[in-house]
Amino acid sequence: MLSGCTSTVQYGDPTAVETVDIQFGSTDLQQIAAKMVDSLLTFPVVQQITTQQRPVLFVDTVRNKTTEHIDMESITDSIVNKLLRSGKFQFLDKASRDAVRKELAYQHGGGMVNINTATPKMRQLGAQYMIHGNLSSITKGSKSTRDVYYKFTLKLIDLETGLLTWQDEKEIRKNIKRTIFGL
Structure with missing residues (x-):
């Protein structure tokens, strides 16, 4: 006798903490996006800038300097979504530039x-600010x-002056201890 295996699929809470393993996961992405957006929106210089105008931003590549395959575009999208929904910024979509150029042509x-x-033609706005960053890791x-x-x-x-207007970082540490049974 062989018995059949069954699988059950269920929806889960996308904001629930996931602790399947110590690799980068959805909880890490959500923590990073929340921390970066809150920090940027509450930084005094940025608050001053955004009371006078809705600055135009573009997001440059956020680099993955880890040894893991991590979808950096997903992290970037979450940050942009939160900033755009704040109503304080306007964004240029760098990824769509070629498609826009072809359509105008x-x-x-x-x-x-x-x-x-x-x-x-010639009516598009230029970016005033650029956002970019890195994700790095150390594994031991x-x-x-x-x-x-x-x-x-x-x-x-600030693209006009080249000055670093704001910077912050989010640190995450995860560890796992394996127990060995039967020894």
Whole structure:
């Protein structure tokens, strides 16, 4: 006798703490996004800037300097979503630039679009600030213990002056201890 195996699939709370292993996970992503957005929005210089205007930002590549495969775009998207929803910033979508350029070329170059309804050229806004950062890690271990330290750093650069306007970091440490039975 063989008995059949069954699997049960259930929805879970996406904000619940996940502790499946010590690799980078959804809880880490959520903690990083929340910390960075709260820090940026409450920084005095940024508060002063955003009371006078809604600055235009673009997000440069956030680099993964860990040994793990981590979806950095997902972290970046969470940060941008939270900042955009704050109503204090406007964002340029760097990833869509080529598609926008092609569409404008189509509207103005092929004779296929009514010139009266074509999107005007040379009217896009330039970014005033750039956000970029890094995620790094240090992993140490022995036979029974493994420790991973993550550090996420994010920066806001004023593109006109090149000055670093804001910077913060979020640190996360995870460890696991293995027990050996039967010895």
